[in-house]
Amino acid sequence: MLKQTYTAANVPTEFVESRGRTLAYRSIGAGSPLILCVRFRGVMDVWDPAFLDALATRFRVITFDYTGLGQSTGHATYDRVSMAEDAIDLADALGIDTFAIGGWSLGGIAAQVAAKRHPGRISHMILIGTTPPGKVAHGPEPVFFERALKPVNDLDDETVLFFEPESEKSRKATKASHDRINARTADRSPPIPQETFMRMLTESQKPDIFFDDDGYRDFLKATDIPFLVISGDHEIVFPPANWFDLVDTCPELHLIVLPEMGHGPQHQAPEFCADLIASFVSRIA
Template identity: 50%
Template sequence: MKTAILATLLAFAAAPTLAWAGAVDAPTRFVEAEGRRLAYRAVGTGRPLILALRFRGTLDSWDPAFIDALAKDFRVITFEYSGIGRSTGARAGTMEAMVDDVRDLADGLKIDRFVLGGWSMGGAVVQEAATRMPDRVSHLVVIAAGPPGQAFWVPEKAFLDAASKPVNDLADEEVLFFRPSSEVSRAAAKASWDRIHARTGDLSPPVIPAAFADQAKAVADFRADTHGVSQFLFTTRMPILVVAGDRDVCCRVEDWFALSGRLATTRLLVMPQAGHGPQHQYPEEVAAQIAVFAKP
């Protein structure tokens, strides 16, 4: 009897002590909101951090290493816009509809105040969301996205060609989110690709081509700045962190440089030899910087 008890205690002591499932294994859950179901996954147990997706993104587009690194400090909640992936309802094809998704997700999860982050198109969505509900967003994180207004640099042709393909392979991912000219970045692309594809079940369907035009128009509307986002950036007291690659072929970091001296609370983190997905090239480092930035 004593031997059996000792063996049980030793086995318990040797077992891993994760308090939550990692991003690769996190189950897809759903929130009912206004007649639709919003698909989401949650990892971690800290303060809530809601992340908005990129152009053509699904729940499976995030690098698990980035999500798991963030989950050391946050309850990280990723989701799919209405009508995208496994979310139901009319497809969210405008900034207003995507912001509604953020709000309704938070309401459905009974989250009043949260850190809000977004990648690429999601970076535009969260700027709009923070403008609309500043009392609910404690800190704003904009990853690989520009400010509203006319961009000084437009996306490069190689990026647009890859972004318009129905399905992307690793070579496309290097062009879209990394720096193909950098050996360091290419190696990071392969490592990130492998991590993302480690999840083999409970996957979301890819975004259909019909949604591409809607999402592209939504980004164009954000650039037109019809909702006062620029004024918000110039006057807000909300802490804002912009994370950028030094050679982003879609959203050049130089567009933020042009606003230097006018941004009230914005900090800029530029990652070296990186492109449009700096958080996937440097998952642990970017997550650590976000944790420091959003420390209560």
């Protein structure tokens, strides 16, 4: 009997018990492991299936819900160490020693924290639409907060938040990605209620978005872990210019800025971004 091959749209949710809470996760593909940390307000079902499926042709792609969010249990928090340890605990529970870690937006902060705390476990970092540690010169555009904190985001909000509304090509990509994400109708992780994400946002506030209280920027300068930063040229949350100062000081930094794209370039160009990541992991050691 042939083993069923799952896609992102139909793979069942699985669960592991770790340190007193249950972590919900999904796994597709059979290559080297890639664990993905999701964005603010995100659960497993905000990832574009086309991006995950394209990655799964080269990796074992693992997505998960942070503790207390979606289908995971425990106390929900946006504390970056807690989110980073979710990824490490999940890897431990699955018997994965070394893996590539990816993160989108807030998840990119979690990925960097995980790499600093457990450098021997991480082979590569993939950072999508996220920020470097410490004080940065370019902050989020006000429109981000106007849209991101609404109780429910509609298609127009998604266009502004994750794509480039001034580009016809990007606007069309919004609808295509939206439809792919919503094609999964069963076994979906519930969205995060407004009162929950607002509480977590308030509790996690620091002087800087990625407050550097533990040498995170120095870690990026000294690490031998290759890391790839993928950003849209109109990134309204974490402008790619904030990475420019690190190009000369971080020998393992690989920075790619994609035109006519916003905060979710992997959703506008899923196969292209997956190809970039696969080439980076396979050829950069």
